[in-house]
Amino acid sequence: MSRSNRERTEATRQALITAGRRLFVDRGYAETPTPDIVTAAGVTRGALYHHFEDKKALFRAVVEQEAAAVALAIEAGSADVTTPRQALLAGASAYFDAMAVEGRTRLLLLEAPAVLGPFDMAALDGDHAEASLRSGLLDVVKGSRSEALLGPLTALLSSAFDRAALAIAGGGDRAGYEAAIALLLDGLTDELRR
Amino acid sequence: MSRSNRERTEATRQALITAGRRLFVDRGYAETPTPDIVTAAGVTRGALYHHFEDKKALFRAVVEQEAAAVALAIEAGSADVTTPRQALLAGASAYFDAMAVEGRTRLLLLEAPAVLGPFDMAALDGDHAEASLRSGLLDVVKGSRSEALLGPLTALLSSAFDRAALAIAGGGDRAGYEAAIALLLDGLTDELRR
DNA sequence: AATAAAACATACAGATTGTACGCAAATATG
DNA sequence: CATATTTGCGTACAATCTGTATGTTTTATT
Structure with missing residues (x-):
């Protein structure tokens, strides 16, 4: 199973956004650590900081x-x-x-x-x-x-x-x-x- | 020079509030570390956590x-x-x-x-x-x-x-x-x- | 004066953020 | 098609920050 790079990027970006949204809504921005976000998204912090400059992004x-x-x-x-x-x-x-x-x-x-x-x-x-x-x-x-x-x-x-x-x-x-x-x-x- | 306990408390409380206000206004709550606040107030973090439950307080x-x-x-x-x-x-x-x-x-x-x-x-x-x-x-x-x-x-x-x-x-x-x-x-x- | 209690300083443990580095998969190149 | 290169992402690390635990000094109590 091989995905194109664009597909991969889009998939994990959206997974991060979706997971982030869920947690930001539930606990607020400040009380949401990035480890929780990436766990919920099924990736690691490496992926997060590859696609976004920082948590605020x-x-x-x-x-x-x-x-x-x-x-x-x-x-x-x-x-x-x-x-x-x-x-x-x-x-x-x-x-x-x-x-x-x-x-x-x-x-x-x-x-x-x-x-x-x-x-x-x-x-x-x-x-x-x-x-x-x-x-x-x-x-x-x-x-x-x-x-x-x-x-x-x-x-x-x-x-x-x-x-x-x-x-x-x-x-x-x-x-x-x-x-x-x-x-x-x-x-x-x-x-x-x- | 000896101050009454009430005076001491009131003085440092107000010093912390004043310093906190200044920094919260300038940088925002999240971007203001407590070490900066206590330094500006002329005390240590010990005083801060003695008078307030936490930073949010x-x-x-x-x-x-x-x-x-x-x-x-x-x-x-x-x-x-x-x-x-x-x-x-x-x-x-x-x-x-x-x-x-x-x-x-x-x-x-x-x-x-x-x-x-x-x-x-x-x-x-x-x-x-x-x-x-x-x-x-x-x-x-x-x-x-x-x-x-x-x-x-x-x-x-x-x-x-x-x-x-x-x-x-x-x-x-x-x-x-x-x-x-x-x-x-x-x-x-x-x-x-x- | 001696003891207690309050005000504060120092030291520490846990957690969090951003970065450095490494590896593997995908894409580009000759 | 083979190799080089870039891209996606995982792991390890350093710096910082928060809250707590513990000590020390100053004020209050009796």
């Missing part, structure tokens, strides 16, 4: 994969929408669905910002969701006074979405959070039309 | 002190206010002022949630600010339909405040964030009066 790969999955789910979830309002609410709902995957909020919203820093975090497409929100909000603020507030408004609401995702993942009342978000968006919309 | 003490300072500043900042709207906006402004102290956003909003967990974090008066916000929002939603959304709305806006504080600390445009928050609050107020 493996974590980054896990987070990147997770962020990509979220971006994909949102892309798919935002099918045909009618009004800007519907688009925003549907986007929020898709985001909550995507973030409902177990461990995802811990990885993306708690561990990653601290481990990678909010700087690396922004570069890492963590704001793909934010960009989507931004374009949705643009339809709302466009033409109004305070169109200049698009940036701050996007950041604020994005943060609110994250908080809602965290709360929902923690057993919070999803309907309540969705209603609250609708309220904020509707209020914002009205307020800009005076 | 020292970090917790730093965060507690920081959170208390924020709570105090907000308390003082919310002097005589007239309307609920003014109360909320003044509270936000006081919060931003308090969080503008260097390193505070990193400690309270980035490191602490990851190191202590959002669980310990909530218990740790991190939501003193949130409680204040909640009571301010109560005046807004009171009597309206969707009074039941007070909880989610508080969480969402609290998160938005945190994000604004982070952005401002990172050199963001404070006036823009304050305006955006005013917009959200005003919109919410109007929306509930229909």
Whole structure:
């Protein structure tokens, strides 16, 4: 049985990422020693440090994969929408669905910002969701006074979405959070039309 | 020169907390070895482990002190206010002022949630600010339909405040964030009066 | 003054990270 | 196709860090 080098690399890389994800979610980044990761992946630390520069690089790969999955789910979830309002609410709902995957909020919203820093975090497409929100909000603020507030408004609401995702993942009342978000968006919309 | 035991304890505890704060802010919790902390504090690791159960306990003490300072500043900042709207906006402004102290956003909003967990974090008066916000929002939603959304709305806006504080600390445009928050609050107020 | 207890320093054991080195399988080269 | 070379990965090692155990000095107790 002989595998091509590319296959081998891809297989062990993914095994490490999968095992790492499992342990990072269960115990957190700091409390997860690399020996445990490689054991779970069925390799040795030699393989880990061959494919990744250090432990943090493996974590980054896990987070990147997770962020990509979220971006994909949102892309798919935002099918045909009618009004800007519907688009925003549907986007929020898709985001909550995507973030409902177990461990995802811990990885993306708690561990990653601290481990990678909010700087690396922004570069890492963590704001793909934010960009989507931004374009949705643009339809709302466009033409109004305070169109200049698009940036701050996007950041604020994005943060609110994250908080809602965290709360929902923690057993919070999803309907309540969705209603609250609708309220904020509707209020914002009205307020800009005076 | 002989100091009372209470004085000694208080002095070295505070020296450790101060040195720890400085290093945690500069390098982050994980990248700060205890030998560096005790050297900066002018003691040895023996003193550290005599006064704190472990490194995390020292970090917790730093965060507690920081959170208390924020709570105090907000308390003082919310002097005589007239309307609920003014109360909320003044509270936000006081919060931003308090969080503008260097390193505070990193400690309270980035490191602490990851190191202590959002669980310990909530218990740790991190939501003193949130409680204040909640009571301010109560005046807004009171009597309206969707009074039941007070909880989610508080969480969402609290998160938005945190994000604004982070952005401002990172050199963001404070006036823009304050305006955006005013917009959200005003919109919410109007929306509930229909 | 003598004893107890608290504050702290020193010494040590275990664990963890990253690196150096070695070997075997796969790919490149003539 | 044979040999050289690179790639994947396992093993061994050195440096560091954390927490504990043990000693020493200073303050409190009686």
